[in-house]
Amino acid sequence: MEEQAPKPRTQQHTSTVQLPNSVVSPMEVARLLREIEQIDDFFNQEALRQSGTPTNMPANSRLMESLVQNNQMNLLDATHRQALIQFLRETDAHAPVVHMSFSVDPPGKLTQQLAMWLRKNIDEHMLITIGLQPNIGAGCVLRTTNKIFDLSLREFFTEKRQIFIDRLHVALTEQEPGTAGPPQPEGVTA
Amino acid sequence: MSLTILLLVLVGIAAISGGIIFALLRGGSSPNAPHKKKKGKNVKGNAIEDIAEAAKDDVERVFNDDFREELRNRGRLHFEKIISENAMFLQQDLRLTTSELNEFMKDEITRTLKDEFKKYEESINDAKQLAIDSIQQTQNTIEQQRKALTQQLSEQLTTEKQHSLQRFEAHMADIVNHYVLEAVGEQIDMSEQLDFIIGQLERNKDAIIRDVQDGA
Numbered sequence: 001m002e003e004q005a006p007k008p009r010t011q012q013h014t015s016t017v018q019l020p021n022s023v024v025s026p027m028e029v030a031r032l033l034r035e036i037e038q039i040d041d042f043f044n045q046e047a048l049r050q051s052g053t054p055t056n057m058p059a060n061s062r063l064m065e066s067l068v069q070n071n072q073m074n075l076l077d078a079t080h081r082q083a084l085i086q087f088l089r090e091t092d093a094h095a096p097v098v099h100m101s102f103s104v105d106p107p108g109k110l111t112q113q114l115a116m117w118l119r120k121n122i123d124e125h126m127l128i129t130i131g132l133q134p135n136i137g138a139g140c141v142l143r144t145t146n147k148i149f150d151l152s153l154r155e156f157f158t159e160k161r162q163i164f165i166d167r168l169h170v171a172l173t174e175q176e177p178g179t180a181g182p183p184q185p186e187g188v189t190a
Numbered sequence: 191m192s193l194t195i196l197l198l199v200l201v202g203i204a205a206i207s208g209g210i211i212f213a214l215l216r217g218g219s220s221p222n223a224p225h226k227k228k229k230g231k232n233v234k235g236n237a238i239e240d241i242a243e244a245a246k247d248d249v250e251r252v253f254n255d256d257f258r259e260e261l262r263n264r265g266r267l268h269f270e271k272i273i274s275e276n277a278m279f280l281q282q283d284l285r286l287t288t289s290e291l292n293e294f295m296k297d298e299i300t301r302t303l304k305d306e307f308k309k310y311e312e313s314i315n316d317a318k319q320l321a322i323d324s325i326q327q328t329q330n331t332i333e334q335q336r337k338a339l340t341q342q343l344s345e346q347l348t349t350e351k352q353h354s355l356q357r358f359e360a361h362m363a364d365i366v367n368h369y370v371l372e373a374v375g376e377q378i379d380m381s382e383q384l385d386f387i388i389g390q391l392e393r394n395k396d397a398i399i400r401d402v403q404d405g406a
Binding site for chain 1: 359362363364366367370371380381383384386387388390391392394395397398399401402
């Protein structure tokens with residue numbers, strides 16, 4: 001067998017299979033790949049078995065069901081199984097992966113929506129790994145292969161620092177003539 | 191000078207007075223002298239003695255005791271008059287001399303006192319000017335030191351203020367972030383952050399695409 005050169009992770013997929021938004025991380029892709037390979041092995045073994053032998057088909061996971069339904073495929077069809085295996089192998093090997101850090105563990109719905117946006121705007125096979133970084137407050141930190149995009153509230157405040165400074169100067173300038181101490185919040189009386 | 195002149199005048203007056211008194215005394219005793227000499231000569235010759243005796247008698251008759259007494263009285267009166275006049279002149283001269291002496295002493299004392307007072311005043315003025323200069327110099331030094339201290343304090347205050355402001359501005363994002371997290375950190379749901387995250391992703395979309403496509 002001829003050894004193939006490693007393909008870049010941004011190489012275009014040849015298949016028309018699309019990843020469902022519920023599949024987010026490379027670990028899920030690997031899990032799907034193992035699952036579909038087990039299913040394919042099962043059907044291959046089933047073809048070798050004698051008829052009348054009772055067998056139990058492996059149960060499909062929710063992600064597998066989602067993958068099959070979204071792509072309107074049939075796991076009983078060997079061609080479809082091979083297409084899925086090929087797609088998942090290519091995805092596992094070459095799909096672009098970004099790492100996103102949040103202050104707390106994000107819910108699955110949030111990661112799915114982020115995956116949907118990334119696949120719609122960046123790359124259709126984009127995968128996400130999730131990490132924790134408690135000190136960022138709100139927002140997230142996106143890390144690609146070469147860069148780190150700080151999308152946190154802390155960075156947002158840093159960018160808006162001049163606005164804070166200007167507002168602070170305005171507040172201090174307005175406060176200086178009266179010198180009556182810090183401004184009282186609205187509705188608070190002495 | 192005037193004192194010397196005054197002494198010469200006094201000596202002159204005394205000499206004149208002495209001469210007059212000597213002349214009067216000699217004049218009073220002269221009538222007896224020729225008489226004694228004639229007595230001596232009477233021993234040597236008769237004629238001469240007779241003549242001399244006759245002259246003597248005539249003299250005795252003319253210059254009798256009353257005439258002599260009268261001459262003495264006149265001389266006494268004249269002498270007293272001269273003495274009185276000279277005494278008056280002497281008194282006038284003494285008064286004039288005393289007056290001049292008084293004026294001289296007064297002028298001398300006044301001049302000396304004026305000189306001393308002038309020297310004293312100059313010394314006082316010099317000491318006063320010296321004290322004023324010293325005080326002025328001290329005030330200038332104090333003023334310069336005060337200005338230097340004021341400027342140094344102002345510069346240090348401005349520098350410290352700038353440092354504090356720079357530190358505050360440099361860490362303002364962290365301060366605000368910390369404050370926001372402390373205030374509402376637990377109330378921020380992750381699902382509510384989706385719009386913010388999507389917005390941030392939209393802002394960095396091109397950079398992410400470029401990095402994903404070129405940075406494989």
